[in-house]
Amino acid sequence: MRTFNFVFGGILDPMKKARKGFVLVANWKMNPDSLEEAKKLAAVFERKAKAAKGVVLVICPPAPFIPALAKSAKATHIGAQDVDFREAGAFTGAVSARELMSAGAEYTIVGHSERRAAGDTDEIVGKKVSMALEAGLRVILCVGEKERDSHGRYLDVVRAQIRAAFVPYIIADKKKAPWITIAYEPVWAIGKDYAKALSPAGIHEMSIYIKKVVAEILGKDQGLKTRVLYGGSVNFENAQDIITDGAIDGLLVGRQSLDAEGFSNMISYAGSL
Numbered sequence: 615m616r617t618f619n620f621v622f623g624g625i626l627d628p629m630k631k632a633r634k635g636f637v638l639v640a641n642w643k644m645n646p647d648s649l650e651e652a653k654k655l656a657a658v659f660e661r662k663a664k665a666a667k668g669v670v671l672v673i674c675p676p677a678p679f680i681p682a683l684a685k686s687a688k689a690t691h692i693g694a695q696d697v698d699f700r701e702a703g704a705f706t707g708a709v710s711a712r713e714l715m716s717a718g719a720e721y722t723i724v725g726h727s728e729r730r731a732a733g734d735t736d737e738i739v740g741k742k743v744s745m746a747l748e749a750g751l752r753v754i755l756c757v758g759e760k761e762r763d764s765h766g767r768y769l770d771v772v773r774a775q776i777r778a779a780f781v782p783y784i785i786a787d788k789k790k791a792p793w794i795t796i797a798y799e800p801v802w803a804i805g806k807d808y809a810k811a812l813s814p815a816g817i818h819e820m821s822i823y824i825k826k827v828v829a830e831i832l833g834k835d836q837g838l839k840t841r842v843l844y845g846g847s848v849n850f851e852n853a854q855d856i857i858t859d860g861a862i863d864g865l866l867v868g869r870q871s872l873d874a875e876g877f878s879n880m881i882s883y884a885g886s887l
């Protein structure tokens with residue numbers, strides 16, 4: 615097993631506690647069925663977010679619900695779940711970054727494993743990142759290996775995903791580096807039993823690794839500053855250990871973000887740190 619001897623060197627002190635500015639991303643995927651349900655759920659989280667000072671809450675509903683939710687979002691932010699890699703034109707069904715901005719989105723997820731499984735290559739993910747940043751959207755870039763191997767090849771997979779996503783962007787505009795948040799989501803831990811989430815220690819290790827990879831591309835300073843989230847079978851119960859011992863900057867939550875009570879508890883917990 616490859617070791618992490620390259621990461622420490624005194625520059626990356628493990629954070630024992632989550633800090634203010636903790637990011638919670640709710641990825642609703644293709645749920646709920648109606649705008650009424652979406653509004654109800656968003657209203658619950660809006661109230662919670664108001665009380666949880668310092669928590670950055672990003673709700674990513676299905677695209678048709680973005681305008682309505684963006685209108686009433688005050689303490690929360692609205693994000694898209696995906697964006698097209700092209701600017702405009704004859705691409706039936708596609709939604710551009712500028713259109714998402716105009717609809718009220720502030721963020722977009724890019725490179726989610728469910729989009730990668732549907733055909734997004736690293737190159738396409740890179741173009742999407744550039745498009746989103748150019749239009750003014752903040753990016754939640756998802757990376758993560760499909761499986762773990764004992765030779766540490768999964769680390770190369772994650773590094774390649776990060777490099778591919780960052781390189782086109784750097785050429786375009788280096789100043790927007792802080793607009794990219796990286797969500798580490800090991801594919802094998804997504805949508806599983808909540809006990810299958812990666813261990814807090816494993817999450818901590820990957821968070822440091824990811825910051826190191828960003829540091830290789832953009833320098834130590836930006837590597838340290840880049841926020842790294844964890845996603846994959848997070849619920850309220852395991853979130854507490856992950857937040858405290860995983861030393862991450864936030865969470866990307868799928869199923870549990872559709873559960874009014876469970877996700878509300880998560881928001882309050884993050885706000886209490």
Ligand code: PGA
Pocket residue numbers: 641799803804805806845846847848866867868869870
């Ligand atoms: P999950 O989904 O929390 O339901 O595992 C996470 C994701 O796919 O982003």
